[in-house]
Amino acid sequence: MKPKTESNMVKMQETNKMEVANNMNIENKLKRILNLFFGMNPRNKFWLLEVLLLAKRGELVICNNEIEADDFILCVVDTSILAVTGGTEKTLQDWKEKGVKAQYAVGRTTAEIKKLFSEIDNAFSERGQSQNKFFAIKQMEPLDLMEIIHILCTLPDDWFQSGVGIFTEEVLSFIARNEGKAGGMFFQPIQVTRLMTRLLGATEGSVYNPYAGLASYGMFLNDKIDYHAQEMSQMYLIARLNLLLHGKDDSHCVQGDSVSEWLGQSFDYIVATPPFHARISDAKHDTMEADFFTKAYNQAKKKVAAIVSGWFCAATGGLSFSIRKTLIEKDLVESVIRLPNNLFFGTNIATYVVILNREKEHKGKVRFVDASECFIRQGINNLLDEKMVISLLQSEDSNHSTIVDKSIFFSNGCSFIPERYIARMLLEAKDGERTIALEHILQPCSRKEIELKEGQHPIVIFPFPELQLSIKSSDIPPKDVNTHVPAYQIDEDCIIVDTRRQPRSVYVKLDGSPAYYMPYYRAFKVDTSIVLPEYLVIQLRQPYMAKQIVDGTGTIVSRGVSVLFMTAKMLLPSLDEQKAAVIRYKEQLLQEMGVHLNELNEKRLKDFEITQRERKHAVGHVLGDIYPAILDVSDFIQLNDSVSKDSIVTRQGDSLEEYVLKIVANVEKVTKMVQHFTDVEKFHSPTPLNVEKSINAYIQKKIAKNYEVVLEYLDEGELIINISEEDLHQVFDNLINNAEKYGFIDKKRYDYKVKITVSSSEDGLKAIIHIRNNGIPASKHFDVNKIFAWGEGHGDGIGCNQVKNIIEHFGGTVNYTEMGNEADGFVCDFEIVLPLTNDINND
Known part of the structure; x- marks a missing residue:
């Protein structure tokens, strides 16, 4: 609803800013509001939401000179501010004729809402630099804030009923982006929230939302739901404001630690996004994610939905592992969905949706979905395509979805990583091939730690050239060691695997020379009677292996020899076919490298030609300014008997001294350009x-x-x-x-x-x-x-x-x-x- 009108209100149409506001369409008005508000770095970044709520409720009032005792002041503009900050003469004259000395924007609302606003202002406003705590710049901002209120006055009533919720999300998104990593801790993209509430499937009953952040889950639940949100930080105040803006006046939102103050009653549904991989001090609970599931599965009568990190889904020990095992044993896990990366502000870690359901359709089974490609690129973040995710859940697409018997979990470390199971289901052996787990062909080497002294040592360091599948220890290039570094000595022929990133490996053959590898690598003895080491290195580079091995945190091995790594399955043909596969791999790489080298040489030649033309053009352009200028000076001196440095030599009024200085500056510019011809290729040592x-x-x-x-x-x-x-x-x-x-x-x-x-x-x-x-x-x-x-x-x-x-x-x-x-x-x-x-x- 529009702000109330009363006899002592200033007629907005009488100001120039209001006339501008009236002539803009709604989209442009909203853009103008955002540009004004966030362009001036407001002290209370949630002030705009307060004004929106008052406008929606019809409790925003603009008046002149006097206010009521219990008015909540939002903004004040007086004649001194108008004069200093560019108020037009017409506006000042109008105010003078009407006897207006100051204009106020106030909220005339309930005591409860005024208390909420005061708590928000105290919690989020920086104080001590301004007479009005809302403003970062004492003189300038009140006028801009009043313009925002003027624009809101022109928005139609139906927008406040249908559009204010979407605009609220946009404002919160704007704040979260500017907060960076901190913003990502409380803000969840609207597409993710919509997907989660749809997966939860609650149509009536009670819903508990611990770790509520901005209580965004409550926005998409129908009015029949009894919604209870709990947030530990001061953001619970903004969560309450957010619920009011979305018309959820009957929802409950309280401040409380969702670890130690979990609401004791049972609920029909529980939904949350616990802080990703956040550790807590209680010895029984290693992360908030694990703690959440420990409590949620006991208290939810029907269903639980949560977004968690890859650490929870893949941890090989601690509470995360034991609670996953318990959930599988009790047959509560309905589905696990891999979400795209870069959905959340401030982090690019892999995230997963875990759904528990006491009434699930597939008893004794779990649905896994890989929705990592269900996104639209938007800037540096990805935008979730929720319809694509739902489509995968409802389809029989075996490339992105599979249903797994719960018995399989126990031989896979109770992993909740969908890519692992889907890749395995797609693994089909051709004639003459079989599948084999790495644990049947690899054996971890004993680790003998030594301390390398300063100097050069032959240390295995990735990456190696793609063609290099194996290397002799005498051929390992020495690396400079500037300080004492712990390392492990290679005592036998083995495959070295980089455990920190996507699988990279090389086979090391000892030939009498010592060799070492770093603690973040792992060494395995290979059963060469079953597999050729070079063929194994090639297979570890294949996508189907990577999907089985990488554990959801972006690493292969997190503690010791990972169950994920050792139980991964690979395709294994006969030894003769393995030899042929190695030869084909190398031939293909050589061919690709030859093509790439030719393309690279052609590109370098083309770039060189373009660069030379650009340089010639740029230098010629500057010389084109210098040469006529020199001729002008020469002609002027010849035509005038008496010449001084103050003599005017150009139609623009340049003196001889000024004109010569311009010529000198252009000459110096050309000098730099020519010097750049040779200097540009000089770089420091990496x-x-x-x-x-x-x-x-x-x-x-x-x-x-x-x-x-x-x-x-x-x-x-x-x-x-x-x-x-x-x-x-x-x-x-x-x-x-x-x-x-x-x-x-x-x-x-x-x-x-x-x-x-x-x-x-x-x-x-x-x-x-x-x-x-x-x-x-x-x-x-x-x-x-x-x-x-x-x-x-x-x-x-x-x-x-x-x-x-x-x-x-x-x-x-x-x-x-x-x-x-x-x-x-x-x-x-x-x-x-x-x-x-x-x-x-x-x-």
Whole structure:
């Protein structure tokens, strides 16, 4: 509903801002609200939701000069603010004629809602810098906040009934994106919530939602449901506000620790997204996810639905393992669904939906669904396609879904990883082949730990060339060791497996020379009477093996020799056919490498030709300015008997001194360009670099004037790349300085920010670095298709071209995209992809 009207209200149509608001359509009005509110970095980021609720309830009032004693003040604008912040003369004159000295936006609502607002303001507003705690900038923001209220006044009544819920989700999404990893802890994408409530299937009865966050599950339950939400943090206040905005006035939301203060009564349904892999102090409960299921399966009368991490689904010990085993034994698990990566803000870990049902259809069986591809790419995050997930659940698609007898779980470590079971079901042996578990052909080698001294040592370090399936110990390249490093000695022929990323392996043959491997690798003796070691290495690289081996956390072995690894099954033909398969594999790789090499040489030649033309064009362009200028100066001196440095030499009024200085500057520019012809290919020597530590070091030394540089590190482990830190920091300098100079130009904005987001690729072999900013898009200045072309930009035009040269020199790629659908305004995105390395000399 629109705000109430009363005799002492200012008629909004009399202000210029209101006239503008009336002429916008609803979509543009909502965009304007978001741009105004988040563009000024408000102290209370939830103020907009408070105003929305009051407007929806018809309790938002705008009046002049006087307010009632129990009014809840939202915004105040007086004549001094209008004068300082650009209020028009017409508005000031109108106010003067009407005797208006100040205009108020207030809420006239219930005591309960006013108390809720006060608690929110106290919990989330920064205080001490402004007379009005809602505003970050004392003079400017009240006028903008009042404009937001003016725009809300023009929205139709039916929008407040049907559209305010969607807009609320958009506002919360905007806040969560700006909060980064912290935002991802309380905000859940609407598509995920809708899917979960549909899978829960509650139409009546009671629903308990511990770890409720913003109580988003309650938004999609019908009014017959008795909904109880519980959240430990201050976010429970926003959860209550969220429920009210969605018309869920009868829902219950309380503050409480969902670990120690679990509601004691039984409920028909329980639904939650416990914090992913969050550990708790109680010795009986290793993670909040495991603790949740320990309590939920006893208290739910009908059904339980939860989103959990891969750690819960794959842990080989502790409470996570034992509760999975219990749930299988009691035949409560109805289905497990693998969700796509990158759905949640601030993390890219694998997540899974686990459904428990006391009345499930398939007794003694569990439905597994791999929905990891059910998404639409949106910026750096993925958007869940819930319809695709439901379609997979209802179909007989054996490539993405399977039903497994519960007896199989006990021989697979009670794993809840769908990809493992689906890959196994699809594994069909051809004539002359059989399937065999790795435990029947591998035996873990005894581990003899030693401490390597400073110097060079032959250490197995991945990656190896794809063609290198085996290596003699004497051929292992020595690695520099700068400090004492623990390692294991290789005492017999064995296969070394990288246990930290997607399966990589090499077979090591001892020939009298010592060799070592690092603690995060594993060594296995191979039964060569059954399998050729080189054939085994090839099979471990195949996708069907990777899906069985990787445990949901992105690793192969988490503790000791993983059950997942040893029980994985591979295709095994005869020894003769294995030899033939190895030869075919190498021949195919050589052929692909030859084709790739030819394409690479052609591309380099083409790039070189283009670069030379661009350089010639750029230098010629500057010389085209210099030569006529020199002629002008020469002609002027010859035509004038008396010449001084102050003599005017151009129609624009430049003095001789000024004009000569311009010529000198252009000459220096050409000098730099020509110098760049040779300097551009000079790079520093690469070293193993910890990405997170290097970026943090860069941010600490970066002097940012009117913007903030933040790091969002989404990977759970260390990412090591092989690059010089000087060159990597040069890349950051070029891209961020460009953003500052050409993107952050609106002096009225206080929210400019550069986000550096780091994650690993799905195959675990590459680091992905996104450098995003919320300034003016590059397309406003020039053709973004030429953004990496030398001489195309402003200044000397080498910034982005140098970035491209640096990244490609170190084996990576860089791309630029503009994402107009990004709600948080971070539309400018440089994506840098660099190969990971496993080196021992990192901090």
